[in-house]
Amino acid sequence: xxxxxxxxxxxxxxxxxxxxxxxxxxIPAIQLRDLSLNGDINLEQLTRVDLGEMPQRxxxxxxxxxxxxxxxxxxxxxxxxxxxxxxIAVLPLxxxxxxxxxxxxxxxxxxxxxxxxQRHFHTAARGTSIRMVPKASLDDLRLDVPDLETQRRxxxxxxxxxxxxxxxxxxxxxxxxxxxxxxAERAKGAPPVTNPKRTGE
Numbered sequence: 001x002x003x004x005x006x007x008x009x010x011x012x013x014x015x016x017x018x019x020x021x022x023x024x025x026x027i028p029a030i031q032l033r034d035l036s037l038n039g040d041i042n043l044e045q046l047t048r049v050d051l052g053e054m055p056q057r058x059x060x061x062x063x064x065x066x067x068x069x070x071x072x073x074x075x076x077x078x079x080x081x082x083x084x085x086x087x088i089a090v091l092p093l094x095x096x097x098x099x100x101x102x103x104x105x106x107x108x109x110x111x112x113x114x115x116x117x118q119r120h121f122h123t124a125a126r127g128t129s130i131r132m133v134p135k136a137s138l139d140d141l142r143l144d145v146p147d148l149e150t151q152r153r154x155x156x157x158x159x160x161x162x163x164x165x166x167x168x169x170x171x172x173x174x175x176x177x178x179x180x181x182x183x184a185e186r187a188k189g190a191p192p193v194t195n196p197k198r199t200g201e
Contacts, residue, residue: 003141007065007098007108011135012089013051013058019090022050028087030060035068035093039077039109046087058095059086063105065096067112069133074121076112078105094138107151110158111143 003009019029026048034041060066062083067076070092089095098108111117124137146154 001102001143001145002139003096003112003143004139006103006143006145007096009135009138010057010095010097012091012093012095013054014091019047019049022048026050028085029090030066030087030093031090032068032070032092035066035077037073037075039075039113041077041079043082049088051088054088058088060089060095061086063097064089065098065105065109065112067094067096067138068092069094069135069138070130072131074118074125074131074133076109078109092132094135096138103145104148104151104155106155107145108143110155111145112141117141117143 013029019031027050028043028046029049030041030046034046036042060079060083062079062081064079065076066079066089068074076096096108098105120141121133121137125131125133145151
């Protein structure tokens with residue numbers, strides 16, 4: 001299926017100038033810099049802005065998917081349950097709202113982040129110094145969209161695999177720390193090196 005058949009695709013709010021923090025109140029603004037290259041969003045670092053009346057299409061909430069249309073990595077990120085208040089997405093972020101009868105948000109993000117999809121974006125990207133994926137490329141992206149139960153299983157297994165990978169890296173780091181400690185203790189307990197006299201002295 002084409003991505004445009006799976007979800008609505010909405011470009012983020014176009015900021016005409018740098019977004020300044022609101023003096024008080026305001027709403028969180030999610031900008032490209034707020035999305036790490038592994039898809040994490042730090043809610044505490046979001047700038048709160050006051051932009052007056054805003055069209056509803058720019059507001060995002062839990063269950064929406066944000067796509068990085070600019071930069072070297074064009075990945076998708078799901079807004080999870082931590083987003084308990086409305087926020088706005090700022091261009092070059094693109095908002096994807098999956099049809100719940102067709103696709104899970106988590107599956108949609110997973111599918112977009114797969115190598116085949118990334119190759120599609122790499123081919124379609126424009127610009128030399130700063131890569132930009134045009135909206136038409138998103139519209140035309142072809143995805144395999146199984147039934148919802150299969151999507152749930154894929155997402156669950158992928159989450160377990162990611163967790164296993166993180167634990168493996170953590171374990172390797174702990175082993176390395178232990179090895180360094182043992183080697184340091186061995187160095188302290190070893191007899192000092194003497195400087196043997198050269199023959200003839």
